[in-house]
Amino acid sequence: MDLDDWSPRTRAVVAGRPQAEGEPLNTPLTPASNFHAGTERAYSREDGTPGWEAFEDALGVLEGGNATAFASGMAATAAVLDLLPVGAHVAVPVYSYAGTRGLLDHAAGTGRLKVTRVEPDDTEHWLRAADEVDLVWLESPTNPTLDVIDIAAVARGRAQLVVDNTFATPLGQQPLALGADVVVHSATKLIGGHSDLLLGVTVTRDGGLAQRLRDTRTRNGATPGALEAFLALRGLRTLPVRLAEASATAALLAERLAGHPAVRRVRYPGSGTMIAFELADGAAADRACRGFQLIQHATSLGGVESSVERRAALAGDSHVPAGLIRFSVGLEDPEDLWRDLERTLS
Template sequence: MHDANPAGGPTLHPDTLAIIAGRPPHLPDAPMNVPVHLTSTYVANGDLRYGRYGNPNWAAFEDALGALEGGRCVAFASGMAAITAVLDLVEPGATVVAPRHSYTGTVGLLEELAAKRRIQAVFVDISDTDAVTDAAAGAAMLWIESPTNPALEVADIAAIAAAAHEHGALVAVDNTFATPVLQRPLEHGADVVVHSATKYISGHSDVLMGAAVAASDDLAAAFVGHRSMYGAIPAPLETFLALRGLRTLPVRVERAQSNAQELVRRLTGHRALEEVRYPGFGAIISIVVRGGAEPAEALAERTKLWVHATSLGGVESTLERRRRWPAEQSTIPEGLVRLSVGLEHVDDLHRDLTSVLDALDPA
């Protein structure tokens, strides 16, 4: 692959890395992008060996996301596949400390592993640094989500990672919401960063994929071994699409964040809302609709531009009431609606939301 940051050269900005990393060498008549390698079988005596062990599309994507996060990336079939590989590092019976408000897939997996006595799971308020520090004593792994999904709590990653390391715990951070454009957890002491590449990395709601980015070669090798053994491999076409999406990640995040910040300004104080939650960065907003589940569902069903859907991080704006999912934590308000702000014009997004909110407001 093309060297995205030559030795001795200047440190490149994320905007530049997203464009140049994971490219083929700049040779005459070489393609600008790694072509899609639709093959399960390779001729013997090379490095790839077999389709479950490697693919040039994986390598290109891993080079690019690894450059952005500052670590060694391993691509997986989904975000959950990456999460499973990271949790598989924990020895049987050991303790994992995790946020009480997290992606429901993460919480569900931790609870399942705990029910099988594979691990012990301890859930904490990840924004309470003292509580996390206390819980980390004796833990094998600290799992961080920041901002949390969908409560949007923010962790002091550097402080709690340092505390966890004092107790010999590994630190993993789900960076799906923030992306490496806004937050690079490895620089703050994390050992592993996890992404649902389905979301902002690919950015177009057409890919199911995940990734784990390790701070060390040993951890990366462990993830490759897990992926190969359990077959949690991404398809070449999906990997090609995810890399194509990653090329525009910085500009998409910039526009979506700008829209989100303006929407927060306009929505704060609306009479139909009890609360507007926003961590100060990123493109996810959680609003709590006055009156609970019924008006919140009505908002999700009646908007025209905002798409009622469960995923996030695409170019289009989506929304959903999170408690419609039985697995969502009971501490999440019934009326909480998560907004994934996209790239449409902010005036149109605001008009669409407030046209429904105004109708819901009894005043």
């Protein structure tokens, strides 16, 4: 089957699926650490399992590259940074995932890496950095401020470009097609979609780089669990419909929030399931997060349930505007969500 003939929505359903006569329709869960001798597969940490590979095949088709699954998004991030030589220089957005910045700060503190933080909207600085540093780490949209950075422009620089595509997903944008060298996902979020797994992924078109990432996974033991890979693949199958539905609701709610008197600013990039809105101060944002009845107050995002979090209250994100609430829009009825928002904010 030539998957290039089908739309991304169809690819999400059919990629990585067994096709031979007599095989199961879905890739079965493979809870095995080792295998009978005599084949190429001996030990799962080194050789993988059919479950990992099916998920990697499917996501690789959607992103347009060679995917490698890891135990978590942070494990995938650490694997990419682990390939850099000592003393390498990395540029990262000022507003970006705190876990990534924490890992970079630790590497800078030990002298392993040099790190420069760049304001997301400082295009000229990004273009300079793309020619001056060794690796540019982008998020677009950024977490949690939802700033959009011109990936294609930064990709024209000499630096290696890594893009965390967790918020946009491969259905929202394909950074490899824009010139990125590596794409990283926390599949824990929208790809899994049900807040029930931890999984990370890297994707690259460079076969040599893909092998180095796999070797790093093997060496560090950062392998995904069998159940997690199974659930992530199942979640990927419904990503197109979940993303479309939640994005339509997010667009509606962003417009309404912009007109609410208690909301000082709405950050919404025009598509996707994430909204950031700012209230008067941190105390107001904390009251709102505690006051919602339908919307969940929780730290992660991308699930079928809507959730909120005041990121400035967390370690590593104190520089985020104090009243900013990161809002992950789920699959509830949009009018029910608006009723909860309006009642709480008023």
